[in-house]
Amino acid sequence: THEIKDHSNINTPILTVHLVGRLMNLSVILENLYQQNVLMEEEVSNIEAEKHDFNRTRAILDSVTKKGEEACYRLLRILYETRSRTLPAPHPKTNENLFEKNKKPGLSFYSLVLNTEGTTTPSKVKTFKNKKSNMYRSKKLRTYIPESKPEISPSDLLKHDKNILLVGKPGMGKTALSHEMLRLWSERDKQLDYMFYFDMRELTNIPPTMSLEDLLFNVYCEPDEGKDEILTDMKSHSDNLIIILDGVTDFTSLVVKKFAKKNLPFAKIIITCRPEDEDQDKKDLSPKDWLRVEVKGFSEETISRYLSSVLGENHRKVLNNVELLTLCHVPMYALMVAASFSSEDSLQPRTVTEIYINIVRFCLQMNSSNIKMKYLNQFIKTKSNEILSLAEAAFNATERKTVNLEELSCEDGCVLSFLKTLDVKVAPTETITLYAFLHYTMQEFFAALWALKNPDKIREVLQQFLTEEKKHMKHLIPFMCRLLNQKSPSLMICLTPAEELKETQQWVTKDLIDTVLSHGSERHVEMLFLCQCLYESQSSEPCISFLDKLNYHIDLSRKNLDPHSCFAVSYVISQSTDRKINLNLEDVTISAQGMRQLNGCLQNVERYSETSFKGLLMLRIIFCRKL
Numbered sequence: 255t256h257e258i259k260d261h262s263n264i265n266t267p268i269l270t271v272h273l274v275g276r277l278m279n280l281s282v283i284l285e286n287l288y289q290q291n292v293l294m295e296e297e298v299s300n301i302e303a304e305k306h307d308f309n310r311t312r313a314i315l316d317s318v319t320k321k322g323e324e325a326c327y328r329l330l331r332i333l334y335e336t337r338s339r340t341l342p343a344p345h346p347k348t349n350e351n352l353f354e355k356n357k358k359p360g361l362s363f364y365s366l367v368l369n370t371e372g373t374t375t376p377s378k379v380k381t382f383k384n385k386k387s388n389m390y391r392s393k394k395l396r397t398y399i400p401e402s403k404p405e406i407s408p409s410d411l412l413k414h415d416k417n418i419l420l421v422g423k424p425g426m427g428k429t430a431l432s433h434e435m436l437r438l439w440s441e442r443d444k445q446l447d448y449m450f451y452f453d454m455r456e457l458t459n460i461p462p463t464m465s466l467e468d469l470l471f472n473v474y475c476e477p478d479e480g481k482d483e484i485l486t487d488m489k490s491h492s493d494n495l496i497i498i499l500d501g502v503t504d505f506t507s508l509v510v511k512k513f514a515k516k517n518l519p520f521a522k523i524i525i526t527c528r529p530e531d532e533d534q535d536k537k538d539l540s541p542k543d544w545l546r547v548e549v550k551g552f553s554e555e556t557i558s559r560y561l562s563s564v565l566g567e568n569h570r571k572v573l574n575n576v577e578l579l580t581l582c583h584v585p586m587y588a589l590m591v592a593a594s595f596s597s598e599d600s601l602q603p604r605t606v607t608e609i610y611i612n613i614v615r616f617c618l619q620m621n622s623s624n625i626k627m628k629y630l631n632q633f634i635k636t637k638s639n640e641i642l643s644l645a646e647a648a649f650n651a652t653e654r655k656t657v658n659l660e661e662l663s664c665e666d667g668c669v670l671s672f673l674k675t676l677d678v679k680v681a682p683t684e685t686i687t688l689y690a691f692l693h694y695t696m697q698e699f700f701a702a703l704w705a706l707k708n709p710d711k712i713r714e715v716l717q718q719f720l721t722e723e724k725k726h727m728k729h730l731i732p733f734m735c736r737l738l739n740q741k742s743p744s745l746m747i748c749l750t751p752a753e754e755l756k757e758t759q760q761w762v763t764k765d766l767i768d769t770v771l772s773h774g775s776e777r778h779v780e781m782l783f784l785c786q787c788l789y790e791s792q793s794s795e796p797c798i799s800f801l802d803k804l805n806y807h808i809d810l811s812r813k814n815l816d817p818h819s820c821f822a823v824s825y826v827i828s829q830s831t832d833r834k835i836n837l838n839l840e841d842v843t844i845s846a847q848g849m850r851q852l853n854g855c856l857q858n859v860e861r862y863s864e865t866s867f868k869g870l871l872m873l874r875i876i877f878c879r880k881l
């Protein structure tokens with residue numbers, strides 16, 4: 255939920271001038287630089303060997319600036335997030351001037367749906383009993399987006415007289431919310447109060463004998479002077495103290511107990527955790543003293559506002575694709591989707607599947623102590639058994655038309671980060687815990703991974719997806735088409751031998767095309783779907799084979815083409831450079847945006863005529879076969 259724009263022009267001399275001789279608590283800065291792989295262990299040791307803080311500061315800045323602008327940007331972000339400990343109170347214009355030249359925006363917080371009712375927040379769009387698969391799927395996916403509720407702001411939570419338990423699934427914005435409260439607190443006029451922020455994922459092996467004083471001042475931040483006076487003041491006026499414990503996984507841990515036992519009786523405690531961790535023993539948390547807040551992610555209004563602010567006009571590409579739109583209710587996924595559309599360079603993902611591949615790779619990296627990008631493929635290979643175990647559970651659940659994963663043997667926390675927990679009451683005195691993906695399309699993506707490792711499963715999907723009973727399995731096929739492609743970004747090459755992948759690639763798209771074209775009644779219905787699959791494959795050869803089997807005539811008459819469909823059709827047509835296409839779009843409704851997508855392939859169409867539909871938003875385009 256925090257978006258920082260392009261940082262390619264940071265002025266490193268200005269960085270040094272503003273910071274040399276002014277940094278404090280250099281050990282905090284060095285630890286963060288090391289954890290984020292900006293500095294290596296040997297470099298940190300050499301800097302720590304310097305005798306004076308001035309020399310250590312100079313060594314830090316010199317080492318970082320030599321590594322380039324990305325490293326400088328990481329340092330600036332570290333200093334921003336730890337500014338209360340590492341920077342003195344700045345001149346009012348210092349930070350502003352540092353970023354002004356390059357127009358660097360501040361970190362932005364986008365409102366989250368927060369539920370305090372203790373029950374599941376209803377979705378904005380209920381599931382309709384519509385038997386048409388396209389309509390049902392669209393409505394079904396929209397149920398993931400939480401309904402907007404009367405807004406509870408981070409400042410409201412700070413003012414609340416109770417302790418707060420923030421509960422949310424992975425990636426829903428719990429940490430972003432706690433950071434926003436930290437920022438709001440730091441900018442208040444009131445000075446005689448205290449806030450401590452602990453990232454519980456980084457606090458391990460705390461000695462049982464550690465005192466509250468050491469926990470606050472040695473683990474967190476030790477003041478230069480007056481430690482005893484500060485501690486005495488905090489104990490005497492603990493109502494002026496706020497402590498945030500972000501990412502609690504064990505409510506019986508020493509750190510949690512020390513604060514929950516009310517050694518500081520009037521202090522305000524804020525804890526963030528996942529639902530599965532909330533269910534552990536938390537007897538020291540009295541319900542009457544705590545406000546439980548469920549963090550539900552982005553509402554549809556916030557999704558639109560967020561994407562519009564970071565993508566401008568490009569945000570409509572996401573809003574017009576219901577799968578990507580609903581995926582964005584998870585703020586972490588929204589960030590990845592936005593990053594995929596934020597530039598027009600060659601690295602931008604071309605297909606929907608590429609966005610999912612990037613999300614999966616990013617989540618695996620993030621949940622593995624931020625392993626270096628260049629080692630990520632090797633890391634994924636080491637996790638292949640766990641990933642495929644999850645993929646098998648996803649495939650079986652998709653076949654059963656359920657989101658509940660059964661027989662899940664994977665226990666790896668990194669891989670399980672894609673899931674949420676569901677508590678199901680099976681008897682008056684018994685509850686079992688089930689797992690489900692944060693979004694159904696992510697389940698379908700993992701199901702496609704499993705099918706590609708099992709050719710018999712691929713054949714079953716291709717043979718049955720046109721039947722009424724198994725038609726829901728068709729949504730795995732576009733994912734499979736792109737996953738078979740070994741171009742970057744890649745994922746399957748980390749899970750299966752390249753020779754095996756290539757062998758599967760040779761027959762999958764061929765069998766898909768033959769299956770659809772052999773079904774007369776479904777052939778017309780599934781033509782757009784075939785174009786979508788071929789676009790996802792990002793391969794010219796199957797497109798030419800498809801056009802050849804159709805004698806270079808595509809009939810999409812009487813259909814409503816959304817922009818995404820138009821992009822897929824345009825891609826397929828554009829692969830035919832040696833022969834013109836006869837494209838029948840008689841009585842087809844196309845939005846203005848979709849028409850812009852088709853314009854790029856018209857040179858490959860033999861002849862067409864068009865008539866305008868009344869109004870500015872819709873056009874009816876009739877392509878007539880050349881006589």
